[in-house]
Amino acid sequence: MKYPILITIILSATASPAFADVKAATDTGFNVIHVATVNATPDEIWKRLLAPKDYWNKAHSWSGSSAGFYIDAQANGCFCELFQEADANGKLRTVGSVEHMRVIFAQPGKVLRMQGALGPLQSEAVLGTLTVAMEPVRGAAGTKVSFSYVVGGYMRYKVSEIAPAVDKVLGEQFRSMLLPFALAEADASKADGFKLDVEKMVDPEPSEPQTISENDPVNLDETDAASVEATSAEPR
Template sequence: MLKTVSAGLALAMIATAASAEVKARTDSGFTLAFERPVRAAPETVLETVAIPAAWWSSDHTYSGDAANIRLDLVPGGCWCETLPGGGVKHAETLMVWPERRMVRFDAPFGPLQGLGADAVLTMTWSDPPEGGERQLKWTFVVQGPGTGAMADAIDGVLAEQFRRLGDRLDDL
């Protein structure tokens, strides 16, 4: 998924976001957690997630253009990117449950595909408490040989996407 995997991963290792945390790490896996307040209505969250071209960074695509990404929010739906003469499946939708404010993906993004890693991204958003703000949360759980060493780099890339989605939701 990275246009230039080496450069992208190196930069991502340096970058971290205040809302991101490597919650757990072993040699063969890791868990990342992201959380931030957003002002968008619950239906707007799901509608916005469904259009990754509006919030995913073009720097972290194979084609170099997030406009080539589409996301089908139905079980079995494809989070795919069109490439010249082909394409790539970044993730598959496992669950869409608007009533529970949850979407889940089988999501071996970027270099995780080449390792045959299992990766699950769960997105949730809360109803705000009285006078409070809605909380947007992502949890990314990865298992596979050698993946623990990739946690910081992947944390940097996903933290950027999470920030971009949150900023987009705040702008709506």
């Protein structure tokens, strides 16, 4: 299913509060955040993050396939999607492409920040900034991971409708990216050596490590909206 068809579907799905993790919203923009702590190293998460073809849902593509997705993790690199078709010999050839986002900050194992208006927002006069941050948990093997997507500008959608829809879709990709890793037990200690883009986050508190499944809720962590602050992701 391609984005032009998907717009109506995701807007009609926003009535369910289970998908809502919108931390801030105004008439001209919004911020959605997803957070989880998993039993993996930042390098393992980074490697997974840079292979969107392995976790991005093809329903949220322009071509109907995620096989042509890639991220070039360097400044001015592209998070792009190739339109591919098989020729008479069955060999794939590229017949078009689309940019989802542009990389503006890349520090392996720590931060990937990209700018772009995802999905149906691409046709609007808005700027979206997605920060993916990874923070090792002190005294444990886990890593805290966050997706923070900030959107602002003029759009023909109502923020009250499009923000939960974007949150749902982005949360789905976040969950899918982390599927290979087990959720880590909560650790209240502060992480070493790096300041997350999203601070004062509450860790999940399972009684024992759990495996993320396809049927898990989109929001792996529930955070208090009043306690989440967007800050610049700079190494200490």
